Amino acid sequence: MSNPLTPGIAAGRLSADEIAENFADLHAPLDMHEARVAADRCYFCYDAPCVTACPTEIDIPLFIRQIANGQPESAGRTILNQNILGGMCARVCPTEDLCEGACVREAAEGKPVQIGRLQRHATDSVMARQGHPFDRAPATGKRVAVVGAGPAGLACAHRLAMRGHDVVLYDAKDKPGGLNEFGIAAYKSTDDFAAREVGWLCQIGGIELKPGHALGRDITLDGLKAEFDAVFVGVGLGGVNDLDAPGAERDGVQDAVGFIAALRQADDLAKLPVGRNVVVIGGGMTAVDAAVQSKLLGAENVTIAYRRGKDRMGASEFEQDLATSKGVRIICNAQPVAIHGNGAAAEIELEYTADDGSGLKGTGETLRLPADQVFKAIGQTLTFEGLALDGRKIAVTGAGRTSVEGVWAGGDCTPGDDLTVVAVAEGRDAAEDIHATLMGVAAPETGAVIGEAARA
Amino acid sequence: MADLTTDFVGIKSPNPFWLASAPPTDKEYNVRRAFEAGWGGVVWKTLGAEGPPVVNVNGPRYGAIWGADRRLLGLNNIELITDRPLEVNLEEMARVKSDYPDRALIASIMVPCEESAWKAILPRVMETGADGIELNFGCPHGMAERGMGSAVGQVPEYIEMVTRWCKQYYDRPVIVKLTPNITDIRKPAQAAKNGGADAVSLINTINSITSVNLDTMSPEPSIDGKGSHGGYCGPAVKPIAMNMVAEIARDPETHGLPISGIGGITTWRDAAEFMSLGAGNVQVCTAAMTYGFRIVEEMKAGLSAWMDEKGYASVAEVVGRAVPKVTDWQYLNLNYVTKARISQDDCIKCGRCFAACEDTSHQAIAMSPDRTFTVIDEECVACNLCVDVCPVENCITMEELPKGAVDPRTGKTVGDYANWTTHPNNPAAQAAE
Ligand SMILES: Cc1cc2nc3c(=O)[nH]c(=O)nc-3n(C[C@H](O)[C@H](O)[C@H](O)COP(=O)(O)OP(=O)(O)OC[C@H]3O[C@@H](n4cnc5c(N)ncnc54)[C@H](O)[C@@H]3O)c2cc1C
Ligand SMILES: Cc1cc2nc3c(=O)[nH]c(=O)nc-3n(C[C@H](O)[C@H](O)[C@H](O)COP(=O)(O)O)c2cc1C
Ligand code: SF4
Ligand code: SF4
Ligand code: SF4
Numbered sequence: 030m031s032n033p034l035t036p037g038i039a040a041g042r043l044s045a046d047e048i049a050e051n052f053a054d055l056h057a058p059l060d061m062h063e064a065r066v067a068a069d070r071c072y073f074c075y076d077a078p079c080v081t082a083c084p085t086e087i088d089i090p091l092f093i094r095q096i097a098n099g100q101p102e103s104a105g106r107t108i109l110n111q112n113i114l115g116g117m118c119a120r121v122c123p124t125e126d127l128c129e130g131a132c133v134r135e136a137a138e139g140k141p142v143q144i145g146r147l148q149r150h151a152t153d154s155v156m157a158r159q160g161h162p163f164d165r166a167p168a169t170g171k172r173v174a175v176v177g178a179g180p181a182g183l184a185c186a187h188r189l190a191m192r193g194h195d196v197v198l199y200d201a202k203d204k205p206g207g208l209n210e211f212g213i214a215a216y217k218s219t220d221d222f223a224a225r226e227v228g229w230l231c232q233i234g235g236i237e238l239k240p241g242h243a244l245g246r247d248i249t250l251d252g253l254k255a256e257f258d259a260v261f262v263g264v265g266l267g268g269v270n271d272l273d274a275p276g277a278e279r280d281g282v283q284d285a286v287g288f289i290a291a292l293r294q295a296d297d298l299a300k301l302p303v304g305r306n307v308v309v310i311g312g313g314m315t316a317v318d319a320a321v322q323s324k325l326l327g328a329e330n331v332t333i334a335y336r337r338g339k340d341r342m343g344a345s346e347f348e349q350d351l352a353t354s355k356g357v358r359i360i361c362n363a364q365p366v367a368i369h370g371n372g373a374a375a376e377i378e379l380e381y382t383a384d385d386g387s388g389l390k391g392t393g394e395t396l397r398l399p400a401d402q403v404f405k406a407i408g409q410t411l412t413f414e415g416l417a418l419d420g421r422k423i424a425v426t427g428a429g430r431t432s433v434e435g436v437w438a439g440g441d442c443t444p445g446d447d448l449t450v451v452a453v454a455e456g457r458d459a460a461e462d463i464h465a466t467l468m469g470v471a472a473p474e475t476g477a478v479i480g481e482a483a484r485a
Numbered sequence: 486m487a488d489l490t491t492d493f494v495g496i497k498s499p500n501p502f503w504l505a506s507a508p509p510t511d512k513e514y515n516v517r518r519a520f521e522a523g524w525g526g527v528v529w530k531t532l533g534a535e536g537p538p539v540v541n542v543n544g545p546r547y548g549a550i551w552g553a554d555r556r557l558l559g560l561n562n563i564e565l566i567t568d569r570p571l572e573v574n575l576e577e578m579a580r581v582k583s584d585y586p587d588r589a590l591i592a593s594i595m596v597p598c599e600e601s602a603w604k605a606i607l608p609r610v611m612e613t614g615a616d617g618i619e620l621n622f623g624c625p626h627g628m629a630e631r632g633m634g635s636a637v638g639q640v641p642e643y644i645e646m647v648t649r650w651c652k653q654y655y656d657r658p659v660i661v662k663l664t665p666n667i668t669d670i671r672k673p674a675q676a677a678k679n680g681g682a683d684a685v686s687l688i689n690t691i692n693s694i695t696s697v698n699l700d701t702m703s704p705e706p707s708i709d710g711k712g713s714h715g716g717y718c719g720p721a722v723k724p725i726a727m728n729m730v731a732e733i734a735r736d737p738e739t740h741g742l743p744i745s746g747i748g749g750i751t752t753w754r755d756a757a758e759f760m761s762l763g764a765g766n767v768q769v770c771t772a773a774m775t776y777g778f779r780i781v782e783e784m785k786a787g788l789s790a791w792m793d794e795k796g797y798a799s800v801a802e803v804v805g806r807a808v809p810k811v812t813d814w815q816y817l818n819l820n821y822v823t824k825a826r827i828s829q830d831d832c833i834k835c836g837r838c839f840a841a842c843e844d845t846s847h848q849a850i851a852m853s854p855d856r857t858f859t860v861i862d863e864e865c866v867a868c869n870l871c872v873d874v875c876p877v878e879n880c881i882t883m884e885e886l887p888k889g890a891v892d893p894r895t896g897k898t899v900g901d902y903a904n905w906t907t908h909p910n911n912p913a914a915q916a917a918e
Contacts, residue, residue: 136833
């Protein structure tokens with residue numbers, strides 16, 4: 030049995046009980062009473078700022094009022110109407126940057142209404158019930174291919190099925206869910222929630238899931254276009270950026286997304302090896318998740334090294350605080366220059382950086398940290414070809430229309446924030462646009478339009 | 486330090502906080518502990534006539550309504566008067582009174598509406614050394630059906646008659662406790678006064694159904710599947726009780742009649758408000774039943790601190806201070822013009838004032854695309870709804886237009902005091918001198 034001080038990369042640094050405790054639900058669910066008390070804090074704002082701040086524009090004051098008045102399931106329906114992955118979003122949304130950040134009580138007291146946790150309470154109530162709350166419209170006879178079963182593809186497939194279309198949902202992996210299943214931190218999606226949610230979502234019917242089908246390997250865009258009435262591409266960002274520093278090829282240098290995927294799929298976390306001294310390169314959500322989970326697995330020292338200032342970190346302040354509260358050290362303005370070791374990585378050399386206005390430059394001053402495991406979390410890239418690009422992502426106009434007629438795209442593979450809730454919104458809106466196009470009808474409004482109308 | 490001692494119709498107590506006749510005062514054990522906790526007096530749980538005592542339902546006896554975080558706002562009960570033998574109560578009262586001579590101990594009584602019944606019980610009460618009696622003409626359930634409680638309290642002639650008997654057979658102060666389940670509270674108060682009452686106390690509980698169980702379709706509290714109306718009390722009844730106290734205080738026929746204020750009193754502020762409206766002391770029931778006896782500490786300290794701050798040396802100086810400010814609608818100044826003002830520094834941009842005014846009032850609040858809310862003086866009638874719905878205290882205030890200013894809504898110049906009695910639109914207007 031190893032422990033946090035065991036040198037190198039080792040499994041079983043902590044006992045099963047410690048692991049279980051470390052990976053428990055980050056935000057435990059609210060019980061009925063807690064939910065009602067939390068709901069009571071909502072002011073039922075007019076044209077509420079929280080709604081505007083939610084990428085899926087959930088009618089937050091309405092659903093919270095439904096909880097306060099004893100109908101969490103109705104509340105859940107209000108949420109799921111707008112955001113079919115409202116359960117996952119409640120767990121993973123950086124609410125401090127979204128709805129809760131905009132809550133008037135955040136401005137007033139620095140204590141927003143706990144929208145995320147209330148959303149979880151409501152969606153859990155719906156999902157605890159047998160069956161699925163939405164029905165399909167009469168069959169349209171149209172068939173749509175959705176490629177990628179991550180949040181974007183799932184939201185798109187569900188909305189299309191609801192509108193009466195038949196969907197074939199392809200995914201390269203053998204399990205659906207995308208980063209919900211392989212990426213999100215384990216303590217945010219406990220009890221196999223990602224898989225349960227996909228199963229629940231597919232209960233609507235009309236969605237044929239085809240795992241193990243990669244676009245470009247097993248299927249082609251032209252093939253899909255020929256076979257289906259429309260195609261939606263939601264393949265996310267499959268590639269990872271490489272570290273350009275001597276020693277980056279050493280054993281122990283890994284990409285963070287791969288480590289997290291292995292962690293999420295592990296049957297027994299105690300069997301997952303982790304370094305004694307872990308250094309994570311990057312400043313986004315992935316960096317924080319890799320660092321925190323390394324620590325929770327029992328690594329003795331975990332450091333995040335980010336090349337720019339703290340204010341530029343992609344991870345929200347809440348995520349940064351979470352990391353430091355778990356004992357992760359965050360070093361800003363430091364970039365990797367070399368990874369040293371005798372075969373395997375043993376030490377990382379960082380150089381401090383400064384930005385004098387003409388771009389980021391090394392200052393020449395360096396520091397060395399012991400590092401038997403180095404995670405690269407310096408961004409993911411699109412690995413898909415065949416559609417016009419906007420920068421490094423698939424170019425879209427309107428609700429996800431690509432350069433090719435009949436092909437829509439959304440989620441991380443298109444421009445915009447790489448967030449679950451954004452992927453859901455884009456998948457949903459593309460579905461409505463596909464529906465409108467195929468049926469020759471106007472796309473319905475999905476947002477909160479009441480306020481707009483009142484202001485006009 | 487302000488002097489909290491109170492002389493209520495000659496009954497002295499170290500502070501104006503008495504426990505109302507109810508479960509908190511049902512027996513020696515409770516009352517001793519209440520006195521130890523600092524209560525100035527108690528009105529003992531209502532005594533019935535000699536003989537087998539009344540029988541209560543086992544329960545549930547209470548229903549409730551709650552605010553946020555299950556804060557109890559209103560309580561409803563279907564209890565009757567004491568269900569313990571008269572003899573036991575009398576013995577206990579005598580013991581407690583002799584051990585706590587400085588505290589007020591009042592016997593609450595409810596016996597049939599017959600002279601003999603009152604004649605029988607009063608000497609027995611006298612022997613206990615109690616400082617006075619309170620006639621329970623208020624209980625709205627159980628006893629009313631037997632011709633007692635509110636069945637008496639709703640008929641002024643009976644009140645006068647029974648009060649008169651009591652004054653005849655008992656020589657200490659007689660307080661008549663009034664039921665609010667009546668159209669005009671001044672009538673029973675006048676009757677009590679005419680019968681010779683030393684004081685009135687009010688209110689007793691209000692007929693109520695607090696909730697219905699939508700699964701069983703039974704009102705709560707449900708006894709074996711059925712419910713009956715109960716008596717409502719607690720914070721929710723305070724505004725109703727205060728109006729009734731003020732009505733009696735300013736009625737020329739009862740003006741000056743001592744009043745013991747009851748109904749929803751939970752804090753020192755509630756007590757101060759009741760007293761300003763004419764109550765010489767206050768009685769508390771639900772607040773004690775919700776939080777226990779210790780709340781009296783906050784009440785005493787709070788009242789004392791407030792009196793010090795205002796320079797009131799004694800409780801007597803507070804009693805009735807607000808009565809001259811209570812008037813009838815037709816005497817309100819129609820030339821008092823105010824406009825709502827929103828403090829942009831305090832506003833948290835929730836938009837509730839906008840929704841309220843736009844949807845249900847006078848469309849007098851404008852909302853800009855960046856969520857700045859401003860009052861449109863041309864539309865604002867100063868109804869105060871925005872103030873009441875705004876979650877931020879003092880964020881919206883009412884600003885008075887000075888005399889001579891032009892009200893942008895009416896285009897009229899703000900003039901001197903003028904009320905409805907002389908207004909040209911009033912068909913009954915008397916010409917102004
Ligand atoms: C470690 C990590 C943590 C994160 N934490 C959060 C968080 O806490 N909160 C938050 O809001 N967001 C978080 N995100 C971002 C969020 O997960 C993504 O924005 C979201 O999953 C994007 O959804 P998507 O459907 O566009 O792509 P993905 O979830 O990446 O799904 C794409 C799917 O397409 C499949 N696919 C890829 N290529 C092909 C192909 N050629 N053929 C067929 N199928 C293919 C993949 O297998 C995958 O199932 C995190 C991301 C990472 C990497
Ligand atoms: C359970 C209960 C029993 C009561 N019993 C009596 C009673 O026996 N005699 C009486 O005069 N009033 C009785 N009351 C009325 C109270 O004395 C008091 O008038 C009323 O509750 C309003 O005051 P509060 O709002 O402080 O509770 C009772 C009230 C309650 C809640
Ligand atoms: S989906 Fe996310 S951003 Fe929208 S309300 Fe829910 S928790 Fe907030
Ligand atoms: S902003 Fe906050 S208080 Fe207002 S409706 Fe949204 S959650 Fe409720
Ligand atoms: S109700 Fe109060 S806080 Fe809310 S917008 Fe109006 S003035 Fe501002």
